[in-house]
Amino acid sequence: MxxxxxxxxxxxxxxxxxxxxxxxxxxxxxxxxxxxxxxxxxxxxxxxxxVLPAVEAAKDIIKNCDHEYLPILGHPQFRKLVTELVFRKDSSAIRDGRVASCQALSGTGALHVAGMMLRRALGHDRTVYITNPSWSNHRQVFESVAFSVREFDYASRDGIDMESLLRALNEADPMSIFVLHASAHNPTGWDPSPEQWRQIGAIMKERQLFPLFDAAYLGLTSGDYDQDAYAIRYFAEELDLEMGVCISFAKSMGLYGERTGLCAFVSRHHKVASNVESNLAQLIRGEISNPPAFGARIVTAILADDGLxxxxxxxxxxxxxxxxxxxxxxxxxxxxxxxxxxxxxxxxxxxxxxxxxxxxxxxxxxxxxxxxxxxxxxxxxxxxxxxxxxxxxxxxxxxxxxxxxx
Ligand SMILES: Cc1ncc(COP(=O)(O)O)c(C=O)c1O
Incomplete structure (x- = not known):
């Protein structure tokens, strides 16, 4: 040189x-x-x-907190409360201890950890399918963890292009990963109806495709968290599918700058989930050592209190x-x-x-x-x-x- x-x-x-x-x-x-x-x-x-009034009140509650490191997987109560929020406390996935989770740097960080975990689990000769159009960051997040990324047409002028979506599901190799927008598809704003989700889920189950839900707008879409979590819960509970969910509190709690999110994987058995969680811990340790505390404390203060x-x-x-x-x-x-x-x-x-x-x-x-x-x-x-x-x-x-x- x-x-x-x-x-x-x-x-x-x-x-x-x-x-x-x-x-x-x-x-x-x-x-x-x-x-x-x-x-x-x-x-x-x-x-x-x-600034959401609930967040304002939560900040008051946590104002005397210390500034110690969180555990590698994140704030324990945050992980518990958020997984219960998303899947429901009485869901079989939670009851049977089949949800592995780690705190992540908002939705983007959750997608990235999910990508790293799936690469470990499946190798990198699998394909990640994303919608066309999609959020502009999806391709680069999954390419950054060395997956090849393919697009399928998602929208026509008047709604979802179901024909193209179903074709992509039917033609993809088993164990391909499909990034699904849980609600409020970005950018089109067209979401599958419950009936269409059931159709999508049935094919994914039959063809052994892996659903990875990007859930950045739960609660903000309809105003009702439970309604917006329909697809996630249907896939986990009714279809009993293994899946990943990437949660962001940027939009739903207005915590844009706090980078507060969660990456969760539902697996078939409790034992598998604990192995997955051990790998999530190793990945997080190598990436960020441990996640930021402030946003997780705010979310926890809100979810732990009925009034808030x-x-x-x-x-x-x-x-x-x-x-x-x-x-x-x-x-x-x-x-x-x-x-x-x-x-x-x-x-x-x-x-x-x-x-x-x-x-x-x-x-x-x-x-x-x-x-x-x-x-x-x-x-x-x-x-x-x-x-x-x-x-x-x-x-x-x-x-x-x-x-x-x-
Ligand atoms: C579809 C989608 N996924 C994920 C995100 C992640 O956002 P953040 O990393 O700020 O939580 C966004 C933000 O715009 C989004 O639109």
């Missing part, structure tokens, strides 16, 4: 993450009319970040109904303006996001001319809308759609 060459000479430049770049551009924009519909973070009716738990359930309703109200208002504004196009999807899609169906050119125009920021796919975070900007947003969409003739 010459003294001038670099160890990193072969490392090519990698473009930054598009959504984080969009937030940066929004923050730098001095125009007072600017609207951020990019990043999926809840905003209150004035466009501000919202019911406050949290009402906070979930506050968020989900404000989002649903904004969907209706945006739809009504566009309908009143007579904006060309079919906008019914705005009210039909679920969760935080909606794909408006605009062209990249229209998305670009909205940003450059009207200071409206959204992903290039025209996915918008509905939580970015409020009484103060929804009419402006509708008028801008109207102008751009009329101007570009679509």
């Amino acid at each position: 010459s003294s001038m060459s670099s160890v990193f000479a072969t490392v090519a430049y990698t473009p930054p993450d598009a959504i984080f770049e969009l937030t940066k551009a929004y923050q730098a924009d001095p125009d007072p009319r600017k609207v951020n519909l990019g990043q999926g973070t809840y905003r209150d009716g004035h466009g501000n970040p919202w 738990s019911s406050q949290w359930r009402s906070d979930l309703t506050t968020m989900s109904s404000r989002i649903a109200g904004m969907r209706n208002q945006l739809f009504d504004e566009l309908t009143t303006l007579g904006t060309p196009g079919d906008w019914t999807r705005i009210t039909q899609q679920k969760g935080m996001f909606c794909v408006l169906g605009l062209t990249p050119e229209q998305v670009h125009l909205l940003k450059e001319t009207h200071h409206m920021y959204m992903a290039e796919s025209s996915r918008v975070s509905i939580a970015g809308l409020n009484e103060g900007n929804v009419r402006y947003v509708a008028e801008c969409i109207h102008q751009v759609v009329c101007r570009t003739g679509e």
Whole structure:
């Protein structure tokens, strides 16, 4: 190596993450009319970040906590309460000790640990299937643990493309991993109905496919945690499937920066679960040694207290109904303006996001001319809308759609 060459000479430049770049551009924009519909973070009716009242109260409870290390697998009570929340306390998986879990760095960290664990269990010549489109991070998380990642078409203009989904399930090799969005599919907002979940589950069971649920929006989707956990519980209880679940408290408790999540695997036997858990501990030790405590303490304080738990359930309703109200208002504004196009999807899609169906050119125009920021796919975070900007947003969409003739 010459003294001038670099160890990193072969490392090519990698473009930054598009959504984080969009937030940066929004923050730098001095125009007072600017609207951020990019990043999926809840905003209150004035466009501000919202600290949930349940979280506010929990912080008060834990204010005198120490700052010692947590155990490698995470806060023990957090793991217990969260697995009971997700699967139900009286589920057979919990009763029989068949759930292995570890605390993780929010949903992303949970997916990453799950990927590492599945690679250990299955080897890396298995394929991870993700939906097309999907959350922009799925591919890179699973490629980072050396899986090959394949996409299957998930959505048509008006809903789920069940034909393509079922074809992918029927054609995949046994032991392939399917990343399923437990609720509020990101970005499309189209979720399978209970009947469709039952169909998906039956094929997965018959064909020995491994379901890995990405559960980033439980409770926020419908406002009812139990309703949003339907698919997870159906697969675990009714179908008795082995599976993984990656839980995030970023959206459902507004703990975005605390990186609070859980990775859980349900297995066939108690003995297998304890072997899996021992491996999770080793993986966590090698990655982060032990997880951060603050967010886990907040979640625990909420879930351990009946009063705070019911406050949290009402906070979930506050968020989900404000989002649903904004969907209706945006739809009504566009309908009143007579904006060309079919906008019914705005009210039909679920969760935080909606794909408006605009062209990249229209998305670009909205940003450059009207200071409206959204992903290039025209996915918008509905939580970015409020009484103060929804009419402006509708008028801008109207102008751009009329101007570009679509
Ligand atoms: C589908 C999906 N999965 C996982 C996550 C993980 O988020 P976090 O790591 O912040 O919990 C997100 C966040 O946007 C998401 O949309």
